[in-house]
Amino acid sequence: MRAWVIGVLVVSLATSIYAQQKTIPSRQEAAAPKAKVVSAAAENLPVRRVVLYKDGVGYFEHSGSVRGTQDVHIDFTSGQLDDALASLTVLDLGGGRVSGVNFNSTAPFERRLGELRLPISERTTMAEFLNALRGTRLEVRSGTAGFSGKLLSVERKTRISGGTTLEVDVISLVTDAGELREVELSPGVSVQIADPELHGDINRYFTLLSSERQQDLRRMTLSSAGAGQRELFVSYISEVPVWKTTYRLVLSGSTGRKPLLQGWAIVDNTVGEDWNDVELSLVAGAPQSFIQQLSQPYYARRPVVPLPQQYERAPQTYEATLIGRPQLTGQVKDPSGGIVVGADVRVLDNNGSVVGTGTTDDNGEYRIADLPDGSYNLEFKKAGFSTFRMQGAEIRNGVGGNINAELKVGEASQTVEVTAQPGAELQTMSATTGTPNSRSLGSGGELGALLRAPKPGLTSPEDRFNSGAGGFGIGSGGGIAGGTFNAGLSSVPVEAEGQELGDLFEYKLKNRVTLKKNQSAMVPILQTDVGAEDVSVWGASLRSARPMRGVWLTNTSTETLDGGNFSVLQNEVFAGQGLLDAVKPGERRLLMYATDLGMQVHTLGISAPQRVTRVRIAHGTMIRTAALQSTMVYTIRNEDTSPRTLIIEHPAVAGWNLAADGPKPEETSAGNYRFRVSVAPKQTHTLTITTSRETESRFEISNLTGDQLTIFVRDGSIKPEVEQALRAVLDQKAKVEALNAEASKRDDQMSAIFDDQQRLRENLKVLKGSPEERALTQRYTQQLSDQETRLGTLRAEKAALEKQSQTATDELDKMIEALTFDVRI
Numbered sequence: 001m002r003a004w005v006i007g008v009l010v011v012s013l014a015t016s017i018y019a020q021q022k023t024i025p026s027r028q029e030a031a032a033p034k035a036k037v038v039s040a041a042a043e044n045l046p047v048r049r050v051v052l053y054k055d056g057v058g059y060f061e062h063s064g065s066v067r068g069t070q071d072v073h074i075d076f077t078s079g080q081l082d083d084a085l086a087s088l089t090v091l092d093l094g095g096g097r098v099s100g101v102n103f104n105s106t107a108p109f110e111r112r113l114g115e116l117r118l119p120i121s122e123r124t125t126m127a128e129f130l131n132a133l134r135g136t137r138l139e140v141r142s143g144t145a146g147f148s149g150k151l152l153s154v155e156r157k158t159r160i161s162g163g164t165t166l167e168v169d170v171i172s173l174v175t176d177a178g179e180l181r182e183v184e185l186s187p188g189v190s191v192q193i194a195d196p197e198l199h200g201d202i203n204r205y206f207t208l209l210s211s212e213r214q215q216d217l218r219r220m221t222l223s224s225a226g227a228g229q230r231e232l233f234v235s236y237i238s239e240v241p242v243w244k245t246t247y248r249l250v251l252s253g254s255t256g257r258k259p260l261l262q263g264w265a266i267v268d269n270t271v272g273e274d275w276n277d278v279e280l281s282l283v284a285g286a287p288q289s290f291i292q293q294l295s296q297p298y299y300a301r302r303p304v305v306p307l308p309q310q311y312e313r314a315p316q317t318y319e320a321t322l323i324g325r326p327q328l329t330g331q332v333k334d335p336s337g338g339i340v341v342g343a344d345v346r347v348l349d350n351n352g353s354v355v356g357t358g359t360t361d362d363n364g365e366y367r368i369a370d371l372p373d374g375s376y377n378l379e380f381k382k383a384g385f386s387t388f389r390m391q392g393a394e395i396r397n398g399v400g401g402n403i404n405a406e407l408k409v410g411e412a413s414q415t416v417e418v419t420a421q422p423g424a425e426l427q428t429m430s431a432t433t434g435t436p437n438s439r440s441l442g443s444g445g446e447l448g449a450l451l452r453a454p455k456p457g458l459t460s461p462e463d464r465f466n467s468g469a470g471g472f473g474i475g476s477g478g479g480i481a482g483g484t485f486n487a488g489l490s491s492v493p494v495e496a497e498g499q500e501l502g503d504l505f506e507y508k509l510k511n512r513v514t515l516k517k518n519q520s521a522m523v524p525i526l527q528t529d530v531g532a533e534d535v536s537v538w539g540a541s542l543r544s545a546r547p548m549r550g551v552w553l554t555n556t557s558t559e560t561l562d563g564g565n566f567s568v569l570q571n572e573v574f575a576g577q578g579l580l581d582a583v584k585p586g587e588r589r590l591l592m593y594a595t596d597l598g599m600q601v602h603t604l605g606i607s608a609p610q611r612v613t614r615v616r617i618a619h620g621t622m623i624r625t626a627a628l629q630s631t632m633v634y635t636i637r638n639e640d641t642s643p644r645t646l647i648i649e650h651p652a653v654a655g656w657n658l659a660a661d662g663p664k665p666e667e668t669s670a671g672n673y674r675f676r677v678s679v680a681p682k683q684t685h686t687l688t689i690t691t692s693r694e695t696e697s698r699f700e701i702s703n704l705t706g707d708q709l710t711i712f713v714r715d716g717s718i719k720p721e722v723e724q725a726l727r728a729v730l731d732q733k734a735k736v737e738a739l740n741a742e743a744s745k746r747d748d749q750m751s752a753i754f755d756d757q758q759r760l761r762e763n764l765k766v767l768k769g770s771p772e773e774r775a776l777t778q779r780y781t782q783q784l785s786d787q788e789t790r791l792g793t794l795r796a797e798k799a800a801l802e803k804q805s806q807t808a809t810d811e812l813d814k815m816i817e818a819l820t821f822d823v824r825i
Contacts, residue, residue, distance in 0.1 A: 096226020
């Protein structure tokens, strides 16, 4: 028993306390003074019901009779006691009261060592042991000589003897006369501790070391006080081995016999207590559970406060930020769901000042960091789209949010404004009260055999516990002949009844079970006819040309099949093994168990060039839809002498769709299409599967060029009527560009005149006071006058050209807006 000494002291103390409590009458006893108080010795409370779960915990119910004031006990290991303390339920069903629950508690081994006056650890050498006794009075004897003194030190020194270098341990003692003496610790030297008080600490040290090797047993004592004989009910959960499921799938050669599925459960009893005549249930589910060391004493860590000293504080520096954490993130898309690349994102404060900027990447995503807490407005801009503004984006405690934006096609001057919604608060799980008919396994909905309605004719608790007691036998036959095989399929009785428990499923054994501690058993839990089609399965994940033999299993029973392994018996011989996930009633599941040596599968992939399938034009945007096409050809050869059914698993890739005129899959899983192919003996069959994916490209009609239109026409991606309409737009666009070019020429001419006039004015300044001033002044004045006349003409011509350009631009915008097509190619 771990920490036996301290455990005995705790149990003795608890026994003394309860002995005192037994002399104090309870309220019930005071009300009935004629009742006689009977004190019985503590006895073990037997386990009556066990429920095992798939997450490695078990639910246990103990029950038995107590009389008067009596203690009962249950034995645990330390790990099991922690679970029991977290889930223990104790009920006195006869009107008594539960007066206490006690268990032997031990401090951690390291702490118990620390409480000794010996500064030594669990693993200590002789030199370390003596060194821990520095200052202790020792008596040293070597042969017939001896002396005593206080231990000064233990040192490792080097000695040379006979040409050999040796390392020895030497102890130094200070005698009563003040003499310093050294003694080499050799086999002939004995050392005795002369301090009697230290002997007790040394004995406790060795007792602690010994207790660590003893059995880890923790005994829980439950005290119940009352009058007469009563029933005591105890329940808790405890860590147990996971129960395991294994199946046998029998594929009989007889055409009149349906495939048989036989299920077995492997159960282990490692709780340290026999299961005698217990009610056993196996639950295919994993309720949440965890470990918390409640049985281990905890000690709070207290701060170490040094003695007051002069206050000194050294300068402190902090490293600079390398990469800031994104506080505002999101993705920008257009109305069709396409990503918008290169959109400008600005963050503005409440005063309209820009405090952060960003740009969407190739995935249309943006990230903006290093913003203080506060409320912000976001602005999203992209050429060809309306401006999108969002108000009220919050950053609190340094954390922002994920804000997505949708840009609508339009002018940048058009603005769409929205207000950010506050983020959802964290939700907490709330407790609910079940209906009277609800059943919670092991949590009070059904408190066990004692609280359930008694069977007819059973009145006493003992009758109810003992009813239905029985056993099960697991035997093995001798040989199996062909004529007796089918008859033997029903020789193993099913020992369990299945029922749904919400998301869980319970296999409840019909008869009670006896299973000794540290033993295991194999019990039948299922025997039912199922639907099973013999098929072969091939997928690229096999990395082999050979398919796998398998069955398409349909659970035609009313019970959930728990996950586990299965073995296949076909034509009265072993055919292979596989793994089975949980299967609900009515569900079909594909299983594999062996390599198919009679078939081969080879693949050939064919990729087609991209082809435009649709052109849409609306509101100044042309959307071209193109299809990418991929074809996979499966060539299947059946070398067997019997026909085969092959299931081809073709990857189901997101965004890729099967061709409408191609073969249809038998079923579709999360990642694969499953196609059924029947192949005759010694024949070759091909399966062609074509998938396609559509992509969209967008073009602004106002930015369309003649070269692009020529390419579209050349690759056949637009029809003649669309080309004709786009040509008219390009002609109008060319007209606008020509008028703008003429207006630009007038600007250039006016700029040249302005430059020349500046030159003439500078010359006039220089001529002042010179002989040529009069003649040149008249000449320059005439030139300036002619230039002003020309400038007036140019200004008028530019104004006329700009007016014509505006008119042509308005006409171009009307043409683009009115341009609407939806053509499939």
